Amino acid sequence: MKLDPTQLAQFDELGYVFLPNCFSAAEIDAMRNASREIFEQTRPEIWRERDGTPRTAFACHLYHEACNLMATDVRLVEPVEQLFDEPCYLHQFKINAKAAFTGEVWQSHQDFPTWHKDDGMPEARAMNIAVFLDDVLPVNGPLMFIPRSHKSGALEASHDTQTTSYPLWTLDQKTVSELVAKNGIVAPTGEAGGMLMFHANLVHGSSGNITPYPRRIVYLTLSALSNAIVRPTRPEFIAHRDFTPVQATRTNRLAAYAEGRLMAA
């Protein structure tokens, strides 16, 4: 699945593009079941909010078949390869839970500074591509983007280990205020099954979820093959060391998996 010229122009100008209805209801159902099974487990790859609620399941593509199929899905891999014009490897795979009532914030940040400082990623030739497993609403902690902020390059950030359980290189209020004054701030919302891709230097974050509606999102971080990390400091389940190019599966194996589960039920 390739981006069309309008989508390419939007990505270039605003730093993100949202594509609705990319995954079917059956595929999303299978991924929601997967996320339930995963978040029931206790393992080092599953990070929790300070109250113990699951926050993020890293690298679950290595131990859950549905996630494994999503990690090579052509709908996710192809548009990123198109933008970088080269094959990609998977730098990170995760499900962010943003649980009903207790899901905490993601502070305002750009992704590349964390990948660069913590993992030794050479350039901003990597990006997050996200699949909504729940309807993302204005009220349940949607991602918020500052459009065009990717054009500012990598901004100065400080290492925040206090605000949440997950350390992140975050931006200060002055920087965020100036960027918002210039470009505004948006929260792309949409139904489960939609897909959102955004530039590694796009400033983003999300607020806590105090609603009864969970907001689960799967993220693939795909990096250009020429941009392999050189100085990883984080565990392998957060910053992968396998630089094999992702072989996108052209047959829809996630749909077949979802149908198989339905027939077995």
Ligand SMILES: O=C(O)CCC(=O)C(=O)O
């Ligand atoms: O899921 C979210 O709300 C934010 C995730 C995020 O910003 C990230 O993984 O870099």
